[in-house]
Amino acid sequence: MTLGQRIKQLRVDKELNQPELAGAMGIEQSYLSKLENDKAFPSDEMFEKLLTALKMTVDDFIKGFDRTYIINHLSKLSFVKQHTEGLTQSNAKYLFKWIIVSSLMIAFGITLYMAGEKSWADASEFRVYYKSMGVVKKDEPLLLFEQDPERLPNDILARVSPETVHLSQKNGDFFVKSVDGGSRYYEYIRGGYTRSKSLNNWLRIIGMFIGVLGVVGLLIEPKIRRLRSIG
CATH class of the missing domain: 1.10.260.40 (lambda repressor-like DNA-binding domains)
Structure with a gap:
């Protein structure tokens, strides 16, 4: 036209x-x-x-x-020239911001992914584990289930019900806890730091998602440039 x-x-x-x-x-x-x-x-x-x-x-x-x-x-025409120059500068600023944001998303996504991959966000905690083999009734020895199973009567063997608990700190080599029907003798098994993998997994997922969005942003930037030029 x-x-x-x-x-x-x-x-x-x-x-x-x-x-x-x-x-x-x-x-x-x-x-x-x-x-x-x-x-x-x-x-x-x-x-x-x-x-x-x-x-x-x-x-x-x-x-x-x-x-x-x-x-x-x-x-x-001066009016048209000033208008198009203003649009060109505006588009250039917009596209520059687009590229910067997309690049930052890639960098941030990679950082989050590596944080999860290398377990930088270590959500570990100290745990001490104790194990009890069963409920000891009143007047029975606390170490009843610690004896050789071959020497225990069948009725006592039938009551064997292992249970493991963990504490945030060591409570001696053993402790006794009252429960329904008697008490449980808990013996120390092991202790140390355990690492929660869920946080690191989420960091990897979120990092990958943000990084992919940044890559997509850079890939479609030429198309955005053409559309804004046409507009």
């Missing part, structure tokens, strides 16, 4: 004839006819009058043109 075709299109869309638009612009109808037939090119003052008569902004007016035509022809 040429400049003249655009002027004629807008005049028709607003249901104006040439004399009406020419009168609104304060120019001769013959000059408007030359503009619509691309036999004349408007000055900055004339272009401003055209926009005022059509009640349009520069942005609305140039939306009907190909970007190449705007650069090669319409940029001769």
